[in-house]
Every structure is written in structure tokens, then in C-alpha cells.
Amino acid sequence: xxxxxxxxxxxxxxxxxxxxxxxxxxxxxxxxxxxxxxxxxxxxxxxxxxxxxxxxxxxxxxxxxxxxxxxxxxxxxxxxxxxxxxxxxxxxxxxxxxxxxxxxxxxxxxxxxxxxxxxxxxxxxxxxxxxxxxxxxx
Amino acid sequence: xxxxxxxxxxxxxxxxxxxxxxxxxxxxxxxxxxxxxxxxxxxxxxxxxxxxxxxxxxxxxxxxxxxxxxxxxxxxxxxxxxxxxxxxxxxxxxxxxxxxxxxxxxxxxxxxxxxxxxxxxxxxxxxxxxxxxxxxxxxxxxxxxxxxxxxxxxxxxxxxxxxxxxxxxxxxxxxxxxxxxxxxxx
Numbered sequence: 001x002x003x004x005x006x007x008x009x010x011x012x013x014x015x016x017x018x019x020x021x022x023x024x025x026x027x028x029x030x031x032x033x034x035x036x037x038x039x040x041x042x043x044x045x046x047x048x049x050x051x052x053x054x055x056x057x058x059x060x061x062x063x064x065x066x067x068x069x070x071x072x073x074x075x076x077x078x079x080x081x082x083x084x085x086x087x088x089x090x091x092x093x094x095x096x097x098x099x100x101x102x103x104x105x106x107x108x109x110x111x112x113x114x115x116x117x118x119x120x121x122x123x124x125x126x127x128x129x130x131x132x133x134x135x136x137x138x
Numbered sequence: 139x140x141x142x143x144x145x146x147x148x149x150x151x152x153x154x155x156x157x158x159x160x161x162x163x164x165x166x167x168x169x170x171x172x173x174x175x176x177x178x179x180x181x182x183x184x185x186x187x188x189x190x191x192x193x194x195x196x197x198x199x200x201x202x203x204x205x206x207x208x209x210x211x212x213x214x215x216x217x218x219x220x221x222x223x224x225x226x227x228x229x230x231x232x233x234x235x236x237x238x239x240x241x242x243x244x245x246x247x248x249x250x251x252x253x254x255x256x257x258x259x260x261x262x263x264x265x266x267x268x269x270x271x272x273x274x275x276x277x278x279x280x281x282x283x284x285x286x287x288x289x290x291x292x293x294x295x296x297x298x299x300x301x302x303x304x305x306x307x308x309x310x311x312x313x314x315x316x317x318x319x320x321x322x323x324x
Binding site: 071 | 200231271302
């Protein structure tokens with residue numbers, strides 16, 4: 001049980017940062033896709049820049065995980081179609097819902113209970129993907 | 139304390155997201171929120187319908203724990219860490235949304251025109267959020283990740299597939315925002 005505490009705490013921290021950054025806001029996503037504010041670009045850009053430094057350092061210094069294993073990030077399959085097509089489908093939903101899979105849960109916690117319908121629909125979308133997966137270009 | 143209650147600027151929150159990623163990687167896992175949707179399908183018995191859901195979902199309990207934390211974090215942030223001020227959005231954004239007939243723009247994190255029960259329980263509103271959720275769930279799994287897995291973790295690991303996926307996110311997002319939203323909201 002104790003090993004789950006750290007994940008719970010990271011989740012709480014993640015949820016707080018998502019709300020306080022306003023990255024969970026439909027308005028901020030709209031504003032981003034309208035190129036009317038630097039806010040979201042600043043968030044993602046600074047997260048990635050620092051993230052590159054973090055991952056590079058972990059690999060370079062050969063730092064082991066808390067479990068004593070080498071740091072390993074799962075490599076993504078080589079493909080073009082799945083990323084462009086799947087990414088575009090996700091983007092359509094992201095801009096309409098104004099929330100991606102992390103913020104959906106966080107918004108539920110902020111008291112927006114209608115979000116449960118979006119989450120259920122997202123689970124359904126993932127389920128249908130699982131059904132038709134083999135017929136799609138990957 | 140006031141600084142904590144106000145919205146956090148991008149140069150504070152952006153780096154904090156990479157700290158979230160760093161912690162999860164250090165804990166021997168990875169940062170990817172959309173995987174939980176697949177886990178939920180598996181728990182609900184999806185393996186009966188597709189091999190894609192045949193995996194040991196119990197090994198994903200750590201990620202569901204992160205989700206539980208995120209829900210609690212959302213509650214803590216709005217209950218104890220907010221001053222209730224209106225969002226500081228671009229003037230043009232507000233004008234553009236007023237043209238959609240939106241009001242009270244930025245009073246809350248989400249527009250009532252989409253997420254209030256009145257909107258959700260109308261036929262049009264229900265269709266909108268179901269399609270939105272469906273596209274997110276379908277697209278993210280097809281693309282193999284979402285904002286956390288591709289845009290933050292994948293790009294931090296300099297993975298080309300993640301760059302393609304983020305490119306896709308923007309194709310879809312720009313089409314929705316510039317072409318479809320004006321049709322959906324008059």
C-alpha cells in the first residue's frame with residue numbers, strides 16, 4: 001500500500017498544477033489554437049525544455065529508478081499514419097472538449113460533474129479503437 | 139500566500155509539469171494519462187471483445203492512483219488555493235467567444251454554454267460532449283498517447299513519433315477551432 005502513496009501524492013500535485021496553470025480551462029485551449037496568447041505555449045515549451053534536460057541527465061548519469069532499475073522510457077512504434085491521423089482525431093476532440101485525458105479527471109475533482117459524460121465517451125472511444133484497430137493504417 | 143492563490147504563470151507551472159514527469163520516470167513508470175482509458179476498458183471486461191484489452195490491468199494500478207490523486211488535486215486547488223478571480227484572457231479571445239453567444243467568459247474554468255447541466259442535458263449539448271469525449275478517447279489511443287505521453291514525455295525524450303503526434307494534435311485542434319466551432323456555435 002505504501003508504494004501507492006507516492007503516486008497519489010504525484011497525482012495530487014499534478015491536479016493542483018493543472019488547475020493553477022489554467023491548462024484545464026476550455027478557454028485556454030481555445031486561446032491557444034487561436035494563437036492569441038503565449039500562455040499554453042509557454043507552459044508546454046518550458047515543460048519540454050526542462051524535460052529534455054531531466055531525461056538527458058538521468059540517462060547520462062545512469063541514474064537508477066527508485067526500484068533500482070535503469071531508467072527506461074518505452075520507445076514509440078515507427079509510423080507516420082497513426083500519429084498524424086490519430087493525433088488529428090485527438091486534436092479535434094481536444095479543441096471541442098477543451099480537455100485532454102489528464103484534465104478530464106481534474107475537472108471532475110473541481111466539481112464539474114458533467115465531465116463524467118466526457119470521460120465515459122472517451123472510454124467508449126478507446127473501446128471502439130480497440131475493436132477496429134486492425135483495420136486502421138498504423 | 140496571495141501568490142499561491144492567484145493563477146500561476148507559465149514559467150512556474152510549465153517546469154512543474156516536467157517535475158511530475160521526472161518523478162514518475164524516477165519511480166520507474168512513465169507519464170501518460172490516456173493509458174488509463176484503456177485500463178478502464180480492460181477492467182470493464184473489454185478483453186472479451188478485443189485482444190487490445192487483454193493485458194494485466196493490475197500492473198496499471200499505479201496510474202489509476204495518479205488519476206485518483208489528480209481528482210483530489212483538482213478539488214484542493216479550487217477549494218483552498220483559488221481566489222475566484224476572473225481569468226486573464228486575451229481581449230480578442232473574449233470578443234471571438236462573444237460572437238459565439240458565450241457570456242461570463244473566464245468567470246469559471248469552463249464555459250457554461252458547454253458544461254452546465256442545462257447545456258449538457260439539451261440534445262445538442264449532449265451530442266457535443268459525447269462526440270468530443272469519443273474523439274479524445276479514440277484519437278489518443280490511435281496516436282498512442284496524449285498531451286502528457288507525447289507532448290511532454292515523448293518530446294522530452296526527443297522521440298520523432300511524438301513530434302508527429304503533436305503535429306497531428308494541432309491539425310485537429312486548428313480545424314476544430316477555426317472551421318468547426320464557428321459552425322457548431324452559430
